[in-house]
Amino acid sequence: MRLAVASGKGGTGKTTVAVNLALALRQKNLTLLDCDVEEPNAHLFLKPVFYFTKEVGIPVPRIDFARCTFCGRCSEVCAFNALAVLKDQVLVFEELCHGCGSCAYFCPERAISEHERPIGILERGNAGNIKFGHGRLNPGEAMSPPLINEVKKMCRPGLITIIDAPPGTSCPVVSAVSDCDYCILVTEPTSFGLHDLDLVSRMVKKMGVQAGVVINRSDLGDDRVEDYCRDKGLPVLQKIPFDRELAEYQARGEPIVKHRPSWHDYFEKMFYRIAEKCEGVSR
Amino acid sequence: MKIAICAQGEGLNAKTDRRFGRSPYFVLVDPDHETVLESIRNENADAPGGAGPQSAQLLSEHDVGAVITGNVGPKAKQALQAAGIVIYTGVQDTVGDTIKEFMKGVLKPLSGATVPGHSGIQKGQWR
Known part of the structure; x- marks a missing residue:
């Protein structure tokens, strides 16, 4: 089963959801892939030990x-x-x-041969039981989808893969979310959160990927995000209230499940709800 | 020599365009006789990327010897120079005015790019 975590707006909590979900499941053979290759950050929380590094490039023409x-x-x-x-x-x-x-x-x-132009680095590692992979795009580079696709080669049929997607709705996000069974859309109850949730939910709909919403900082802002979800038939999977302590754990690079055992249950329940929806389409 | 002038429309009376790669038209003129040879629509004006070099290729295919524009970006400049097309900046209000100015000999050929890449992209173009 492939599960993407995306958001239209940046900074809503994609990585928080992806990392804590991965840890909460406590499963063997779970893979977490950080596909936000322009600014990978899941490794800051999971602290994986890397065992494999490879330069990734794209073939560009050379004229004879x-x-x-x-x-x-x-x-x-x-x-x-x-x-x-x-x-x-x-x-x-x-x-x-x-x-x-x-x-x-x-x-x-x-008269045309091809040679590789490097665009970034792929790294694979282990964080406890979790298999981890991410990409680091070279600074100034715009061509991220080939690197994202290379990172996604760690997906294995029959096993759970959680994909932390980049923000937005452009090509890199489409690359990260494509071929996923489900997409968690993380948002916040603000005007920007709502605006970008609308964009990204239309994107996943067009791609034929099922989706549900996690509302972060759910007690701030207004009700328009929830109204939107109700209108569009998008299930609200989780509401995470604003909590200064959570921000402090994050700032120290510590996963929240470490400090809040209740989060294990929240995320496990969310996962089984998603798994039920994916039944029959799971790869 | 055939000269291309970046323009918003066809013919001598057309308003000029200060952009090169995303200029909607190129009016090809014979400056010695102040006559229009041809007005070509620039299919590259709305390209997602690489409009400059493709426009240079278009002018090269039409055997243009020089271009008069307002600005030119780094990739366009590289391609125009590779094609041996001399770049002049300083388009006037209309194509006709620009030819007159050119014939006075006051326009100077360019050495460097005048604007950074992507400067011809209008705000909201791909909304």
Whole structure:
């Protein structure tokens, strides 16, 4: 079973939910993948011991000018404008390239080979019983989906994988949430929380992924998030009231379940509720 | 020499556009005779990325020798220079005014990019 934790708005508590859920389940062979590769932070709470590190790159074109006839086919098939063919020159803008390989495939002269452009680092480790993986995107890099997909290769059929997604609704989030059985949407009862919950809930609906909502700092703000969930038929899975002590644990990098045994039950119950909804579609 | 002028529409009376890669039209003129050779629609104006280099390729395909724009970004500049297209900044209000200014010889060819990348993207363009 693959379970994503996402949010439209940043800073609502995705990592808090993902980490504490993973710890609360106390299961063997559970995997937690931090797919927020631009700013991974789950490791700060789980403190895994890493045993594997790999550089991840994407294939970008290299032109063999002895063969190139400047026909312009590569530029024509590139969906991302990464190639410009100018009379007797071909310019490759590597930072625009998504690594799809179309240019090399369609080149009639076989004048294009591919080489790897590094985009980040993949790390795998163990945190007690929990198998852990995350990616670290290189600073300034915009192309995160290939790294996210590489991190997700740790998903194993039949076992529980919790995926901590990046915030927002753009390509990296779609990469993190795709192929998941369920998506927990973490939000807060504010105007921004509601606005971005609407965006992300429409995103998961379009992707055909079931979703439920966790409302963090639930006693602040107003009722519009709950009204929204009722209107849209989104189950509210959990409400976490604002509590200064919780913020203090977080600031020290300590998971909340360590200090609040009741959280084990809250999260376990939430998990079984989700598992019931996923029955029959579980991989 | 064929010169391209960044414009919002077709012909001599068209308003100019200060952007290069996202300029909606390029009006190709023969400056010596102050005549319009062709107005080409720039299909790259709404590209998600790489509008500059693709527009340079478009001008290269039309055998343009120089371009007059308001600004040019780093990737566009690299591509225009690779294509041997001379870059002038200082478009005037209309295409016609710009040709007159060019013929006075007061426009200077450019050495560096005038704006950072993505400057031609209008606010809210992809809403």
